[in-house]
Amino acid sequence: MKSIDLSANRGKVAIRANNLCKVYPNGTVALKDVGLTVRESDFIVVVGLSGAGKSTMLRCLNRLIRPTSGELSLFGDDITTVNGTKLKQVRRRVGMIFQQFNLIRRLSVLENVLVGRLRFNAGLARSCCTMLRHFSRSEKEFAFECLKQVGIADLAYRRADALSGGQQQRVAIARSLAQEPEVFLADEPIASLDPRSAETVMQILARIHEERGIPVLVNLHHIDFAKRYGKRILGMSKGEIILDGTTRDLDCENVCRIYGDKAEEALEELSAA
DSSP states (O other), X not given: OOOOOOOTTSSXXXXXXXXXXXXXXXXXXXXXXXXXXXXXXXXXXXXXXXXXXHHHHHHHHTTXXXXXXXXXXXXXXXOSSOOHHHHHHHHHHEEEEXXXXXXXXXSBHHHHHHGGGGGGXXXXXXXXXXXXXXXXXXXXXXXXXXHHHXXXXXXXXXXXXXSOHHHHHHHHHHHHHHTOOSEEEEESTTTTSOHHHHHHHXXXXXXXXXXXXXXXXXXXXXXXXXXXXXXXXXXXXXXXXXXXXXXXXXXXXXXXXXXXXXXXXXXXXXXXX
């Protein structure tokens, strides 16, 4: 059953993928003819088993990896095969948040956020260890504002490795905000967090989406969070999008289609949502 694109007439197209495929060198087929249109008004939650292709799809969308075939565009610009400077420009336009926070552990929270400003300071990017001391007052103030938006401005001068997991993920979000992205992608951002921290992170992403008008795609394992936060739900299985709908479509039948013989836990979360 082919997915139906429910994003039509919901604003400007941010990302469009046509027949996107990814085959890894070992022969693993991670994506099969994925078609997807993401508009500015979308807050999309992608659900599916580990290995369903969720992470590969996000990494293709911001060109962390190159698709094997198909077409991919970002705000109308073909980015399928870009490289070099153009590829760096693509990645600057897309904020990416990972399950592992990818912070520079020995630096302060503020310094980690300032890393997100490197797109505006190309000349400083060559010296990661020293460049953070050379940001202007206005850029540091901007970084503080990003920290305020995620609720941890009071931790600005703490070392990143002294923070809890939930706090580190909020630093990672603030760092992405500092690069002023046009799209947010988040790959399992709450997978390693306790329920309270997970709720906080999802609330922050939802607020960023609403206040800034930035489209957000989030990969999640948790059906209950998908049900609460997703405006649009994508279900993936074996490298294909088999569901493209709303939270109303995230019913028992579709959960079983997405998760197969491992649907029991997801169904329990669904009933509790």
